Amino acid sequence: MQFENSFDVSLPPDVAWRRLIDIPRIAPCLPGAELTDVTDTGEFLGRFSVRVGPVRLRFDGRARIVALDDVARTARVECEGLDEGRRGTVMAVVDFRLEPTAAGSRVVVTTDLTLAGPITRYVRGTAVYRDIAAYLLQDFAETLDQTVAAEADATGIAPDAGGPAPAVDGLHVLGRAIGSAVGLRRIG
Template identity: 35%
Template sequence: MSMHIQSAFKVNAPPHEAWRLLTDLERVAPCFPGAELAEAIGNGMYRANFKVKLGPISLNFAGKVGFVELHEDRGLAVIMASGSDTKGRGGAQGTVRCQLAADAGTTSIALDSSVDLSGSVAQYGRGQGMITDLTQQLVTRFAANLEMLTASPASSPEASKPAPAAAQEAEVGGLLAGALWRAALRFLARLFGRAR
C-alpha cells in the first residue's frame, strides 16, 4: 500500500537555527512520538526503532533512518527510513522531503512524505484517510516537541540536553478515535452531498 502525505508546521526560530536543529537526528528524533535512535551505522544513517500502539495492536518497527540529501542553501532535507515489524507482520519504508522557508522571523516546514506499507501492517493502514489523519496528529505532536526544544535559549544548560523523551510507544488510541471521527464526518458529508 503506497501513500503520499503532505503536512506542515512552523518553528519559532529563524531558518538557520531550525536547519541546525532539524538536521541533528540525535537531538530531534526523540521529538517524534515513539521514535528512538540506536547506533550510527555510517553515511549519516542510524539504526532506529519506532513503536506505535493502535488500540490493542502494538507495532514495533526496527530499521534505519537518515538523511540522504541535505541542501542548506535551498532549505531542503530528504530523510529515508525503512523498517520491519519485529513480529514479522510486515514493514514500512518511506522518504520525507522537508522544505524550510523563512516566515516573518519563524520557519515554515513543509513535509512531503511517500510511504509504502507491506504485509499485514498494510491491512491496518487500509483507510488512507485515517492514516493521513494519524500522521498529521503525530506531526502536530512532533512540532510541539520541536517548539519546546527551540524555546530553550542556546546559552541555557537545557539547550545541550537532548530533545523531550519520546514515549515508550506512540499511544495513538486517542489519535485513532479522532481519526475515526473525522473519517465518519467525511463519509457523512459525501453521503449527504450526493443526496442533494
C-alpha cells in the same frame, strides 16, 4: 501512497534548519522514536512505535539522508523498517522543505509511504496514515518548541544565537513515552 503535512516552529529559518538536520538531537522529540546508533556511513538506526487503533506496531529500522541542500533548505530521507512481530515492512521517502513565516519557520513534509505484509489490514486508506502523520508531526513540533524554550531558559542563550545545544529534556520525553505506552495518547 503519498501525502503532505506541515508544522510550524518558533525558530528563524537558519536556526530551524540547523536543528532539523541534527538527527541525533531531534530524534527524541518525535513521539515513539528511539535512535539507537549512527553508523560510520551516516545511517541512523533506531526503533519506532505507533498505535493504530488497538494495535501497537513497533519497527526496527534505518534511515539515511540521501539529499541535502542547505541553501534551499531541502532534504530527502529514505527510511525502511521491519515490524518486530514480523507483521510487515514499511518503506518511506520523505522530502522536507523549510519556509520562513512571520513567527518563525514552517516545515513542509511530503511522504511517499509503502507498507507491505499483514500490517496493511489494520488501516485502509491514505487519509488515516496522513492523519497519523499529522498528529505525530504536531506533537514533534510542540516538543521541539518546548525543548528550545527550555534550552534558552537553562542556558540564557537565545534560540537564534547559534550557541551549543544542551541535551533534550529527557523527563518531558519520558512522560510522553509513558503516556503512549499506557494508551493515553490520542491518534488522529
